[in-house]
Amino acid sequence: MLARNESLHYFACMNLECEILIIGAGAVGLSAGLALAQAGRKVIIAGKIDTGASARTVALFGASQKFFDRLGLLDSIRQTGEPLEVMRIIDDTGSLFRLPETNFRAREIGLEEFGTNIENRDLLDLLTTAARHYSHLTVLDDYVTQLKLGTDHIEAELGADRKIIAKLILAADGRQSPTRQFCKIASTEQSYPQVAITALLGHQRPHNNVSTEFHTRKGPFTLVPLPAKGDQPHRSSLVWMTDSQEARRLLALPSSDLTRAMEKQAHSLLGKFTLLGAMSQFPMSLMRAERLYAERVVLIGDAAHSFPPIGAQGLNLGLRDVGHSVETILAHSDPGQESVLRAYAERRTADIKLRSFGVDLLNRSLLTQMLPVDFARGAGLLALSQIGPLRRMIMREGIEPKGRTPMMMR
Numbered sequence: 001m002l003a004r005n006e007s008l009h010y011f012a013c014m015n016l017e018c019e020i021l022i023i024g025a026g027a028v029g030l031s032a033g034l035a036l037a038q039a040g041r042k043v044i045i046a047g048k049i050d051t052g053a054s055a056r057t058v059a060l061f062g063a064s065q066k067f068f069d070r071l072g073l074l075d076s077i078r079q080t081g082e083p084l085e086v087m088r089i090i091d092d093t094g095s096l097f098r099l100p101e102t103n104f105r106a107r108e109i110g111l112e113e114f115g116t117n118i119e120n121r122d123l124l125d126l127l128t129t130a131a132r133h134y135s136h137l138t139v140l141d142d143y144v145t146q147l148k149l150g151t152d153h154i155e156a157e158l159g160a161d162r163k164i165i166a167k168l169i170l171a172a173d174g175r176q177s178p179t180r181q182f183c184k185i186a187s188t189e190q191s192y193p194q195v196a197i198t199a200l201l202g203h204q205r206p207h208n209n210v211s212t213e214f215h216t217r218k219g220p221f222t223l224v225p226l227p228a229k230g231d232q233p234h235r236s237s238l239v240w241m242t243d244s245q246e247a248r249r250l251l252a253l254p255s256s257d258l259t260r261a262m263e264k265q266a267h268s269l270l271g272k273f274t275l276l277g278a279m280s281q282f283p284m285s286l287m288r289a290e291r292l293y294a295e296r297v298v299l300i301g302d303a304a305h306s307f308p309p310i311g312a313q314g315l316n317l318g319l320r321d322v323g324h325s326v327e328t329i330l331a332h333s334d335p336g337q338e339s340v341l342r343a344y345a346e347r348r349t350a351d352i353k354l355r356s357f358g359v360d361l362l363n364r365s366l367l368t369q370m371l372p373v374d375f376a377r378g379a380g381l382l383a384l385s386q387i388g389p390l391r392r393m394i395m396r397e398g399i400e401p402k403g404r405t406p407m408m409m410r
């Protein structure tokens with residue numbers, strides 16, 4: 001956690017100056033750094049790059065693909081990841097209003113694919129490699145430990161011997177965001193009685209570029225296509241949201257029993273599963289910052305909002321924060337002035353509220369056993385499966401939200 005210290009002494013520090021300091025070298029921080037560097041701004045990203053294998057992937061939809069295309073990275077992302085052509089929802093709640101499966105096909109809205117699913121570590125590798133190409137973009141592999149906010153600049157300390165002076169901070173330091181806490185920005189938080197277990201799986205049958213989300217009473221069980229790799233011709237990533245007790249039980253099973261449990265939950269759709277590497281687990285919660293800025297500080301990505309991985313929205317939303325913050329910054333000579341920060345917040349608030357609300361509502365509607373709620377969820381899915389124009393509108397909104405997508409992502 002960052003400590004507030006208004007009277008720091010920096011006599012022994014090496015001073016570095018830049019226009020914009022990005023705190024956090026996750027996918028959001030690195031993407032923001034690249035977009036600003038491409039526009040010629042002098043940027044420092046401070047943060048350790050997570051090179052660990054966390055058995056996680058991200059599905060990047062249309063608007064995010066356009067963003068990476070501008071950065072010259074889309075071809076590499078496509079070569080490393082796998083296209084998502086169909087999104088299938090299977091109601092496995094056992095509800096009275098249980099519906100037949102609903103398929104959303106990219107071709108219905110004139111597209112080859114909705115997006116690309118890529119392993120997190122591969123995306124971070126591509127972003128880090130791209131960052132090396134800009135001489136005015138510096139990545140410092142260290143944490144920010146102290147901050148001092150002023151009316152015309154900010155100062156950030158890394159360890160004991162480095163100080164950065166900048167006009168603006170983009171805080172991309174994740175869900176717990178030490179910067180958000182330092183700025184005393186309040187947040188709405190709530191935890192769910194669920195854990196997401198993630199794994200990379202090999203399987204017997206091809207996925208045919210279909211992502212399948214089984215909606216169960218304990219949360220979604222989602223299989224997302226990955227490309228062939230090594231001796232595995234068929235691979236997918238799994239996000240299995242279930243209650244904490246069940247997650248503990250599953251993770252304690254020998255791997256053969258665990259993969260059998262996965263096959264059962266997947267109704268043997270892809271045949272026999274093989275675990276590829278270690279699994280990860282993430283407690284499920286929702287967090288939304290009540291303000292998106294403080295003096296010369298802007299929150300982006302999970303530092304501003306995070307919610308359960310339903311519908312693959314988190315990073316796509318974070319990249320829209322990046323697009324809007326970059327566009328707002330580039331339109332002004334002093335990126336840290338209050339009018340810039342306010343303009344960014346005005347552009348982002350509705351999108352963030354809508355996505356957080358939508359994910360929360362869907363998750364709760366699965367967890368509840370109340371008939372009226374089941375009926376409403378069933379009626380919603382039925383309308384989506386039967387009414388073509390409504391389905392197409394929802395698909396377009398999912399990949400490129402109307403009116404909320406920055407120009408650089410259109």
Ligand SMILES: Cc1cc2nc3c(=O)[nH]c(=O)nc-3n(C[C@H](O)[C@H](O)[C@H](O)COP(=O)(O)OP(=O)(O)OC[C@H]3O[C@@H](n4cnc5c(N)ncnc54)[C@H](O)[C@@H]3O)c2cc1C
Pocket residue numbers: 023024025026027028029046047048049050056057058059060142143144145172173174175177178196198239282300301302303309312313314315316317318
């Ligand atoms: C199981 C799962 C599946 C998901 N699937 C999808 C998906 O398919 N599509 C999608 O769009 N989203 C998905 N998401 C959400 C997505 O992963 C996140 O929204 C995204 O990774 C957030 O990126 P970020 O860079 O904002 O934060 P993070 O990835 O959390 O990065 C924050 C970084 O800040 C660093 N940091 C913290 N403190 C400091 C400090 N003091 N100084 C410097 N650095 C600091 C951290 O070390 C970290 O590297 C998924 C999430 C989960 C849990």
